[in-house]
Amino acid sequence: MAVKKIEKGVMITLLILGGILMMVPFIWMLGSSFKPENEFTVIPPTIIPHHPTWNNYSRLFTEMDFLVYLKNTLIIVICSFVGLLLNALAGYAFAKFEFPGKNGFFYLILATMMIPGQVTMIPTYLIINKMGLVNTMAGIVLPGLVGAFGIFLFRQFMATIPTDLMEAARLDGAGEFRIFFRLILPVVKPVFAVQAILTFIGAWNSFLWPLIIANDERLYTLSVGLSLLKGQYGTEFGLQMAGAAFMVIPIIIIFTFFQKHIIEGYTISGMK
Template sequence: MIVGGIVVSIPFIWMITSAFKPESEALRIPPTLLPEHPTLENFRHLFTELNFLVYLRNTLIIVFFSFIGLLFNGMAGYGFAKFEFNGREKIFYLVLATMMIPGQVTMIPVYLLLNGIGLTNTLPGIILPGLVAAFSIFLFRQFMTTIPTDLIEAARLDGAGEFYIFFRLIIPIAKPIFAVQGILAFIGAWNSFLWPLIVANDESLYTLSVGLSLLQGQYGNNFALQMAGAAFMVVPIIIIFSFFQKYIVEGFTMSGIK
């Protein structure tokens, strides 16, 4: 497994080291693994001469609102798990049914809806469709069905309101599933590419993924600059996944079993 891990990590190591190489050294034959003359010029070029600072700002805004959407999904999962109302099971099955529809199928109808209300080529138009995720609601519901109903009833008898119960009682108990969904929401928002590319016509609304694609087209021969952009895009995901991968596996396992 160690040998396999080293082999798999070679492309990532090559990407990171090449990001610190001058352009001439990145094209050298035979290639060098470690940079002989390390430089930060490639990263400086990304933020001073290209729009990567704008792309980063847009991506962080999308990440922030994805966490807001995560809270809404948690509320929906809690409602399906602990509230009795007419058509609860049918509505939940309808939510599950949407998971079988490929996202590419719904892009055109969603785009037409946003265009009808004037939200195309805007950040709200990029953010709104991603606030709700059926898979996230499903995982929250599966986990929250395991929370004892007697505990919630006791809080209600003590005079606690529903919002107080959710934020002060349910969220602390459901920390594991919130951690898992938070990681997945961050990764999904950080890597957002296709939908921002479709909705946004203005380059000032592009995300890091779209910017990296433009970089590959405009600077196709500058491999060092491309590696710098890719490293800036990929390294945060690698770090987060390395530290929290056990929570992702445990969260899926726990939600499925319970």
């Protein structure tokens, strides 16, 4: 019994030390974002600034177009949530309806998961170019509206919902959309929650595709704007740290408050 307590104590200690080590870069970034530039050359270096200032954050919005980048990023996030609903509808169709070529089409969708996204960027760009959507917000948003993983996850979960529930709703006069929104969505709420969180993180961090498709800086996202900091303000470390913190903090907040839903969603998906 004593040996088990010692092992448990050692394991907890190692986990705490590992967690602290992993937090050091984030704490350094957050503290450095409030430093004036002359404090970066202080020896020994300081983690907590001696003379904290908000100047670095204010410069993000006065000297750079971070407010425009934020607006573009939020548009992509909102449109991605619309795409999440489309994924759920597609998963519902594959799980509960019969139509010609259903299995073959589903396997074809699954096969796209084995193709790296970088491989499809050139043909996707050519299609967007033919549609005349290059350098537009629609061109940035459209390719990411639906995804094979989301369809697969929703389909697998919805397939376990008893069809008798749907038949009973149809007998009561409910239409298919009402069944989906009033019956199916509440049941798949854990999966929907985890997909919503992952969708937010993916949309918030969108970098490569907006960089490729947008020639106008007014269409850049926060990630692209952060990369511009490295080139235009490469020697101003406080400004770069402020931009990085501005990008990371919302994701940490979202994950902190909704990590229970992430774990619950993956656990239920695995059990199903």
